Amino acid sequence: MRAETPRAITLALDVPEWPGHRAGQHVDVRLTAEDGYRAQRSYSIASPPLASVLEITVERLEDGEVSPWLAGEAQPGDELELRGPIGGYFVWEPARGGPLLLIAGGSGLVPLMCIERLRRAAAPEIASTLLVSARSQEDLIYAEELSEGAAVVTYTREPPPGWTGYARRVDRAMLTEVAPPPEQRPHCYVCGPTSFVEVVAEALVALGHHRALIKTERFGATGG
Amino acid sequence: MDETMLDGNAAAGDFQELFAVEVTQMVGVCAGCGLTGPLAEAHMFSLAPGLTLRCPGCDAVLARLVHLPDRTLFELRGLLRLEVS
Numbered sequence: 001m002r003a004e005t006p007r008a009i010t011l012a013l014d015v016p017e018w019p020g021h022r023a024g025q026h027v028d029v030r031l032t033a034e035d036g037y038r039a040q041r042s043y044s045i046a047s048p049p050l051a052s053v054l055e056i057t058v059e060r061l062e063d064g065e066v067s068p069w070l071a072g073e074a075q076p077g078d079e080l081e082l083r084g085p086i087g088g089y090f091v092w093e094p095a096r097g098g099p100l101l102l103i104a105g106g107s108g109l110v111p112l113m114c115i116e117r118l119r120r121a122a123a124p125e126i127a128s129t130l131l132v133s134a135r136s137q138e139d140l141i142y143a144e145e146l147s148e149g150a151a152v153v154t155y156t157r158e159p160p161p162g163w164t165g166y167a168r169r170v171d172r173a174m175l176t177e178v179a180p181p182p183e184q185r186p187h188c189y190v191c192g193p194t195s196f197v198e199v200v201a202e203a204l205v206a207l208g209h210h211r212a213l214i215k216t217e218r219f220g221a222t223g224g
Numbered sequence: 225m226d227e228t229m230l231d232g233n234a235a236a237g238d239f240q241e242l243f244a245v246e247v248t249q250m251v252g253v254c255a256g257c258g259l260t261g262p263l264a265e266a267h268m269f270s271l272a273p274g275l276t277l278r279c280p281g282c283d284a285v286l287a288r289l290v291h292l293p294d295r296t297l298f299e300l301r302g303l304l305r306l307e308v309s
Contacts, residue, residue, distance in 0.1 A: 088246035089264030
């Protein structure tokens with residue numbers, strides 16, 4: 001277990017007979033209460049396919065049913081009911097090529113980080129642009145890994161003191177400055193809250209990016 | 225905008241339990257407006273004990289999956305066609 005932010009934690013899962021996964025896939029975690037009530041949520045896999053451990057990153061949502069336990073009460077050694085790997089749509093493999101344009105809102109960064117980690121390890125020659133929208137520095141997961149120019153970060157609510165980078169929501173002007181031009185046919189992956197995904201996907205289409213190359217994943221604001 | 229809305233990606237796990245193929249990758253054609261796209265891009269509303277997929281174009285119900293104690297119902301009322309490649 002590794003704290004990423006005051007509200008988000010990365011959990012390493014030891015899954016017997018894990019068949020392996022593709023970058024961008026998720027798992028479903030199911031909790032069963034003593035009275036039999038069951039709650040199930042999807043969590044993106046953070047660790048790249050080549051890694052020896054399976055990791056998920058969970059952000060605690062105060063009114064959630066699953067995340068408060070995973071990112072608050074779970075202890076090393078606890079057992080989880082897990083289903084996966086799941087999903088064949090929001091995935092990337094080096095054979096698909098690039099360039100890559102990865103755009104994350106909040107903890108929507110998790111599956112995109114999985115893709116980016118795979119690219120770095122297996123296909124560093126493929127160009128990649130990672131744009132991350134976070135409310136504040138305190139909310140930015142994987143902050144250490146994203147320092148040193150690995151990502152373009154925009155802070156939407158509370159930029160750190162002295163911040164000279166972007167401090168607004170992702171918009172067309174920002175995408176024009178940051179993203180590869182549509183002529184390069186970047187493979188676009190957008191993940192975040194529903195409204196974030198809608199706005200970013202619409203902006204990409206308006207800028208001339210190919211609809212068929214834009215893959216989206218929404219996690220909803222009350223998903224946890 | 226309904227922030228509780230997810231998308232078809234989140235339905236993949238439930239489908240995976242029923243079918244041997246990865247359903248959300250399939251391209252569906254909406255019987256209402258003809259919009260064509262992967263089910264992963266459909267709008268998904270998860271209200272226990274089931275889930276509903278709606279067309280992102282016209283909001284019509286494409287499919288419903290409902291878990292009952294003794295069986296599972298899978299309704300495809302709004303899908304004209306599913307394409308597997």
